[in-house]
Amino acid sequence: MTTPTISNYLSEHRESHLNELKELLSIPSVSALPMHNQDTIRAAEWMAASLRKLGMENVTLYPTNGQPVVYGEWLKATDKPTVLIYGHYDVQPVDPLNLWDSAPFEPEIRDERIFARGASDDKGQTFMHIKALEAILESTGSLPFNFKFCIEGEEEIGSPNLPRFVSENKDLLAADVIVISDTSMMEEDKPTICYGLRGMCGFQLDVKGPKRDLHSGLYGGAIANPIHAVVELLQSFRNADGVITVEGFYDKVAVLSEEEKQAFKALDFNENAIKDEVGVSEFFGEKGYSFYERVWVRPTLEVNGVYGGFQGDGIKTVLPSEAHAKITCRLVPDQDPDEILELLQNHVAKNAPPGVEVSVSLFDKGAPFVTPFDHPAIQAASRAYEKVWEVPTAFTRGGGSLPIVSTLDEELQAPIVLMGFGLPSDNVHAPNENFKLKNFDKGLLTLCTYWDELSAVMNVK
Amino acid sequence: MTTPTISNYLSEHRESHLNELKELLSIPSVSALPMHNQDTIRAAEWMAASLRKLGMENVTLYPTNGQPVVYGEWLKATDKPTVLIYGHYDVQPVDPLNLWDSAPFEPEIRDERIFARGASDDKGQTFMHIKALEAILESTGSLPFNFKFCIEGEEEIGSPNLPRFVSENKDLLAADVIVISDTSMMEEDKPTICYGLRGMCGFQLDVKGPKRDLHSGLYGGAIANPIHAVVELLQSFRNADGVITVEGFYDKVAVLSEEEKQAFKALDFNENAIKDEVGVSEFFGEKGYSFYERVWVRPTLEVNGVYGGFQGDGIKTVLPSEAHAKITCRLVPDQDPDEILELLQNHVAKNAPPGVEVSVSLFDKGAPFVTPFDHPAIQAASRAYEKVWEVPTAFTRGGGSLPIVSTLDEELQAPIVLMGFGLPSDNVHAPNENFKLKNFDKGLLTLCTYWDELSAVMNVK
Incomplete structure (x- = not known):
């Protein structure tokens, strides 16, 4: 668990943090719709201001052929490794509007969740990274690593301009670990690390x-x-x-390692729940492989x-x-x-x-991506989750592809840790997107704990 | 060749016949379009009036769930066989209208062809049957067979109501031979009898x-x-x-007879012309069968x-x-x-x-249909064509299906003779439909000759 000072800071500032988040969520930065171009730039500027307020330096909106990339850095941890945090400030369109219970760009807290487009994907989760570092910096006066932010505005339209930006700015973005919070936990109270994608x-x-x-x-x-x-x-x-x-x-x-096989077996696989969800009476696939093996590693x-x-x-x-x-x-x-x-x-x-x-x-x-299961950055993330949630961390891989993850992996050659705090019930890309406040709170603690755990095993550059 | 009296009659009346045909072709009896329902009925009434004028008796518009069936009979040839003539008075839609060089329902004669929707399919060809019998009756005072006409108004929408009409009126329609002129010759000056359909x-x-x-x-x-x-x-x-x-x-x-194989081989098969027409570099199909065998009898x-x-x-x-x-x-x-x-x-x-x-x-x-190749009604038709056109008749089968042919075949159990006078250049179902006047003239003579030839071999009921 992180220090009491840090967790006290987060508790004391909870209301103002949520108000700040509401401000961000009220900007309709829909990258798919040209009519929202100015809003999308406004969201980029909001992110930049928030990074400056945190104490990031050289905060810049890098122009691309589309929406700008927000960059900021804090490089005062001499001789320490560098962490790159990737996120995105654009959001999905909101249609069909009539299915929303509250306006998508008028954030509302109800049932212990904050409802708004982007609450989970990915404004909320990117915002948490800023606030976690703020808590550490304000409480301790310093950060255990050098940090860089790369927050793009076109993830929801397939990141058409990011690969070129990354390729042309390898030195600017160079890091020892890349952390992305843009995914979900398998279910409530089941912290999850997805360490590979097809x-x-x-x-x-x-x-x-x-x-x-x-x-x-x-x-x-x-x-x-x-x-x-x-x-x-x-x-x-x-x-x-x-x-x-x-x-x-x-x-x-590649053949799956015995540890990974065991980690997949440890997952609570609810066969009937999946069958019900997709509406089939039987699965179909390569003989000799489990459901998860079929969708993740085959x-x-x-x-x-x-x-x-x-x-x-x-x-x-x-x-x-x-x-x-x-x-x-x-x-x-x-x-x-x-x-x-x-x-x-x-x-x-x-x-x-x-x-x-x-x-x-x-x-x-796009190339497949995997951060070795036993990589210290992965295992440290697992310990951070377990300390905060007090249950074992689930290790998963993803059947889909995130083009930006392959790009970062190939161009920057650093391990990527996907620490997602969303939930399947967040309705991402759908009406009534929301983010559970418990996950917001525990997620912030988990991030603060992670930098602690990581610095214990990755202290020297 | 038919008697000079009959051919003189046809020559003398050619202009008035063409004027009558123009009248018929100017009725937009498009069965597919409800807006033309009244026009379609008007065409039925035109056909009925024309049959009455010819001397047909009991001329009736039999109602169906769709357009009426026009029936008429001449049963004064005591002890002689009965011929049923099938045709249709409805036509295809005319879109795209802008591709027509003259209005589809304002018949125009140019380049020795009459242009109008229905000129070939099937108003023109049905009309020829009426005029051929008129010529014989006016010239000789009698007809060599009993004749029945069954002219429907829904052929172009798949004859949805005819099967029931035929099934419920087997006695009315009973015949020893059925003749249909609603098909084409293979090419100009190549009279063709299609004696089977898939x-x-x-x-x-x-x-x-x-x-x-x-x-x-x-x-x-x-x-x-x-x-x-x-x-x-x-x-x-x-x-x-x-x-x-x-x-x-x-x-x-069924295995193809040696005579039929020879008849198909005798056809001028222009492999390259077909390849050019459809735009392929090679044919594809069952090994050991010719092109015609593949599309007609396999x-x-x-x-x-x-x-x-x-x-x-x-x-x-x-x-x-x-x-x-x-x-x-x-x-x-x-x-x-x-x-x-x-x-x-x-x-x-x-x-x-x-x-x-x-x-x-x-x-x-729909069942496949074939009238035996060596049936007297088929061979008589062949001789009639040859006498008028002065070239050998081609024997073909069709790869497509005419549902009405199967229905007549199954319900009435009489040999069917498809005597088509159209040409591939008639643009049936397409803009600029037309009928070549040479085929109109020679077709009339062929029909008159056919009744002669047929009565020579099928004289007694």
Whole structure:
């Protein structure tokens, strides 16, 4: 547990902190909507002012082709390691507005939660980092590490400009540990560290056949049907058990360590709750792997969309001119997105059926990310959670991809610790987004405790 | 060739006949559009008046749940066989109007063609039957057969009410031969008899997975993806050579006779012209069969549509809640649509992948039709064409299905002769529909000759 001085400071300033947070949450910084451009910049300025007030130096709004990146640093911990804190000040759109019980940009506290767009994702959690450091600095006069903030304004639209900013400012952002609070705990009172995410590579398959739609009665049986060709290709990617049959696809997949397997087993896996939530009667996937192993540490090839020919009511006897599919693979360490894309392209070229033209267009790709399970920064975070919550920390990985995490991982080559304080009930990206005040309070204590725990094991640069 | 009296009659009345046809073509009897209901009835009344003028008796507009069926009969050929002539007085919609060079319902003769919606399909060709009988009756005072007309007003919307009308009026419509002029010759100066059509059965495949769309990163690999299930099922229907792998599918397929094979071979098959027309570099289909055999006498299973998940630009990492496919089979003698549907349903039930719910909805079905190649009514038609056109008649079958033909075949149990006078250049169902005046003139002579030729071989009931 952190020192009484620090926790007293947080208690005494709770009301003013919440008022400050309400101020931040009342700025409609919706990055997806051009009409909110000025609001989004206002949120950036608010963040910058808050960093200056904390005592950060060289606080700057770095321009990008989109919204600015807010940077600030405190580098007075001579010879100590440097921590980079990433967050974002933009928020999701609020539609459908009629489903909100209170206005999304008029923060309201009820049922021990603060309701507003961005309360959890990610204004609330970024704000906590500022206030945790403020508490330590005001209580002790110093910080145990050098700190840098990198707070962007385009996370909710896929961070289109951050990779370039990071790549062009590696020295500015250089750090020994990167901490991000933009995720959730598995459930209430179950502190969670997500130490790995799957990577991604996606592509579109386009099949062209005859130059125009044909009558399937007049030509069917003699002209290759692009839908059949798409089906044949899609089927060639996987066998009936869901195993991916693209040559070399699994070659570089890292084997899960025994400790990690045990950590996943320790998680309270409520099979029926998941089945109910998604509405299926059985799971389906690679044999010999648990649910969590399938979604966190095994790669996938999922068809996200397929379309061609007639889609209306009834029937239309058409042999269509073209057909399409959208495909994404989730990748795990040590798969390389570029290598996988090449394997996929080779597979398509080799398996393209006769009588049609097949082409592949590549979309975004991102490397998988993992901070070693036994890394001191991860284990210190686990101890901090346990000291505050007084229950064991759950170790998870994520099935999805956070492009910015791959970018920071690849460009800055520092371990990344995802310390999320959100809850599944926070309604992120949905109406009635909220953040539980208990998680706000305990989260602040956990962050303060974390810097303590981390400095005990990572004291020298 | 028919008698000079008859051909003189046709020459002398050519202008008045064309004027009458223009009158008929100027009625916008678009059955698909409710706004044209009154026009469609007007066309029915026009047909009825024309039959009365010809001397048909008991001319009646039989009401149906849709447009009326125009019936008329001339039964004065005691002890002679009866011929039923089927046609339709409704037409296709005219969109896109801006692509017409003259108004679709203001018939115009230019370049030796008459341009108007319905000129070829099927007002023009039905009108020819009336005028051919008029010529014979006016020139000779009698007709060589008993004749019945059945002219419907819903062919262009799939004849939804005709099957019931035919089934409830078998005695009224009973005939020894059925003649339909609603098809085309293969090309100019190539008279063609299509003596068989494929049947059809169609169904929709619906696959349901999770109750809502899922994030393919968070759930991919552990929850069955409905698109994968649809792909697996579709792929299970056919092998890579296009052979249908549904058990029992080919069991009742009749073998083509040597004469028919020779007749197909005799057709001028211009491989490159077809490839150019549809824009493919190679054909694709069952090995060991020619193009015409593949589209006319081999059954197919074609996917007419497939859809599920994301179809927009870029990528969306969704594991969709459902996916769908639309499928039609073309059937050939002696396949039975009900039996085939049962085989398909069994196949789907047997091959449905785990983790999803699969359902099958049936659509229309129609039996294949064939009038034996060597039937006297077919061979007489061939001789009639040859006498007028002075070239050999081509014998073809059709890959498509005409539901009304199956209905007449099944309900009335009489041989059907498809004597089409249209041309591929008639633009049926498209802007600038037209009918070549040469085909109008020679077609009239061919019909008159046909009744002669037919009465030579089918003289007694």
